[in-house]
Amino acid sequence: MRSFSYLIFILTTFCFGQNKQLLYGFSNIPQALLQNPGGKVKNDWYFGIPALSHIHANVGSSGVSAFDLFADDGVDFNDKIETHILSLSANDFFAANQQLEIFSGGFSFGDRFNKNKYLSFGLYQESDFIAYYPKDVVDFLYEGNANNINREFSLTDLNASAEIISVWHVGFNKKVNENFSYGIRGKIYSSLVNVNSTNNRGTIVTRTGRDNFLDHVINIDVELRTSGINSFVENDSIQGTDVIKDLRKRVLFGGNLGLGFDIGFTKKINKQWTVDGSLLDVGFITHKKDVERYRVSGVFQFDGIPESTITNFGQGRNADVVFSEIEEELEDVFEVDTIRSSYTTFRPVKLNASINYAFGEKYEDSCNCTENKSDYLNAVGVQLYAISRPKQPQLALTAYYYRSLFKGLQAKATYTVDSFSLTNIGLGVSANLGPLNFYILADNLLEYQNIYDARSASLQLGFNYIFNKNEK
Template sequence: MIKNYLFKLLLGLTLTILISKINLAQNSQTLYYMNRIPQATLMNPAIQPSCNFFLGLPAISSIQVGVGNNQFGLTDIIMQNPNNDSLITFLHPDAEFDKSDFLDKLDENNFFFEDFQTDLLSFGFRANSWYFSFNLSEKVSVSLNYPKDLMVLALNGNESFFNETADLSMLGVNLLSYREYGLGISKKIGNDLTIGIRAKVLFGHVSVVTDNRSLGFYSSLDSIYINANTYVNTSSPMIPKTTPEGEFDGFDEPTNFDAVDYALQHNNMGLGVDLGVYYKPISKLALSLSVIDLGYIKWDTDVTNLKLSGNFTFKGIDYGNQIINDTVGDPFSTIIDSLENSFKITNKSKSYTTGLGTKIYFGTSWLISQKFDLSFLYRGYFLNEQLNSAYTFSANARAARWLTTTVSYSIMNGTYNNIGFGLVLGGAPLQLYLITDNASAALWGHKTSSVNFRFGLNINIGCRQKSKDKDIPLFRRGFF
């Protein structure tokens, strides 16, 4: 009864989150089923690592970097100049590429992303059927959303929207940088159920959030009309500047700024929680579900509120003939500068709240033998009200106590060529690991739209399991 209730509870919470608007941050898909690595608990707090104690070496126990987009490979953006050996971008006048083909690759809503995570300190230990863990982490995530209409404007000019409105309301930037203190608790119930929770206290460093309620572009034969109702909220040590007319004029760096002192402050407090469950309905099958980064940060320090609202009129311009030397020409820049200077700084700095980039994971694993299993993992998250999904199939082999390898295949970020790899060397007392969802980038990097990797070094103690533990489920069993 309790098992069914827990699954229904988490499933209901999953559906609730998937209809909310949240931001983007990603972990390696391949990590999820590499349960010899203590950092796997970051993706599901129900996981109990096989060693009784671990210590993550400061700053190097877990480093994750990811960058990518949902449509383009490197060769779609950068190409060889047909007239010489130099490299040029697709905007260069000598570039030989099909505009129609380029635009056809775009979705109505497109994005770029970049994220970075590192653990400054982490450790965990087992106490009978309980497992406790702690992490002190720094996290940064950046995402840029842009609509297809924006690229149509940039490549074809305003003539594409004569007597029509280009919808730019999906245009937005989101940046979050914060520190996380996490305390995880996992409890094994019987032989086939484990539940876990991680409570987190957060302190924000820097934030830039766009609230683009409406942004439209309309073109007639002699004029361009832009209607905007856009808000940008920032929290950072940068000092906003204004013109004598009160218009926004960029940011200045503060004098005598100490980056280390600023990073150590405990401002912009937030709370978060991770939830997870592992369940074995039969001996060889494991099911799992987790909700990660459910929470918020309230930004109330060094806040700047910007507002762009109203109607703006410009003389008609054909952008298609204004792309020069890899940059959009002066007329387009003039419009951008005019819009930037039309932002107003509100009289009061009003606090605002951001989400953390909540993710939902559902996984299943089939144990072929004690040294080999096959797994499937689904991840879902929302980016500016659009559901993004990732699907990963993996084969996990434990060839020896000191060697674990994983090969994965993922459908993610609009691409189908993501072959991942994971390697764990050693066990006790030292463990080195390297994981990526995109090892295939080494083979066809020119077609790869995203790359991520995670690596680190741990100290493990108490990794050998006694023979009486032979019936312990896969996610708790030791392989060292």
């Protein structure tokens, strides 16, 4: 039963989405270019403080919070399971995402007086996890078949994937003219660890029988694919330090490799209106090294043990022989095939788009004139975010207000509607102290009064060294 409690624990710990609604379009922060390679560039050059330039964590659960289950409120735990877990749908999910930038930098180049091109590059590590709530499987295990005669329990509900990768990237951004910029970023993925089970099929059903009370049919085709795990599991003598060493090697192109790209643009409609958009992580990883796949497939039909000795007056086949054959058949179905052939995974593609309206011109105190004809103190806008996920895309819609508070201090507030909640308020600030830039962005602030009750939470922070164009 221990494993069952672990399962429940995993289900109720937070999960991550990948929406960075606060960072998207926040062009004072250099890392905003990773959300839109065609975004506005506000610095001349920068480098991220190594390992501290972008730390991102996001957890979320679409249907239940830890507080729902574990509140110390005297309610029977099993009643809570029935209320909060068994009521989940097969499209509810738990997700987690984490990123750590190891290094990054960027610089502008081009004509001496019109440096309209910008090159950015870096290496970051990312972990991504998503598991759908396997409703039919849980119901089957929790209730049994007796009260579910004729119900087809679907194995498609088993759907989960987890990966740890490192991403090397180089991006090119070009400001074609005052009104249009575009950008593209090439990526090399190195997968450290991958586990997924996303293409499962089959049903388990008990029907009213013809010759006997019940007819049981198991039709199963499920597979768990792994890469990068077996070498650790198989080798008992492997030490913790060896694991670290090995993983470090995989970060540096030593893992299972893949390719991908990001594209994006920014288009100014007029002085105050701007639209932009980006498509991120269009890419794949081919898993060839250290692959182990486990597959269970087959069909089993059973309506009881036919008795023929008695009906043949002591002749005929003995029921035990028949029963042994049935048992063998069942074992065959559940026999696990281990496969070592390569497989390909696709990265979750993300789409961002926004429409923005800037207002409130910036005045120079000294001359009482506008500092820069294109600079405004405020902006409001609407952002759309979508990410492809194994079962169906997840969407989020954000309205934001951006304000430049002082020189070197900007803030952005967001209101987001997504699968996790309808009341997601986020706030972020970017502050410059000389060339040192610090930013912190967090969402779901309303939930911080009781973090356990949050269905999702995300946090990004980092330090950069920026040389700004605007600095005179």
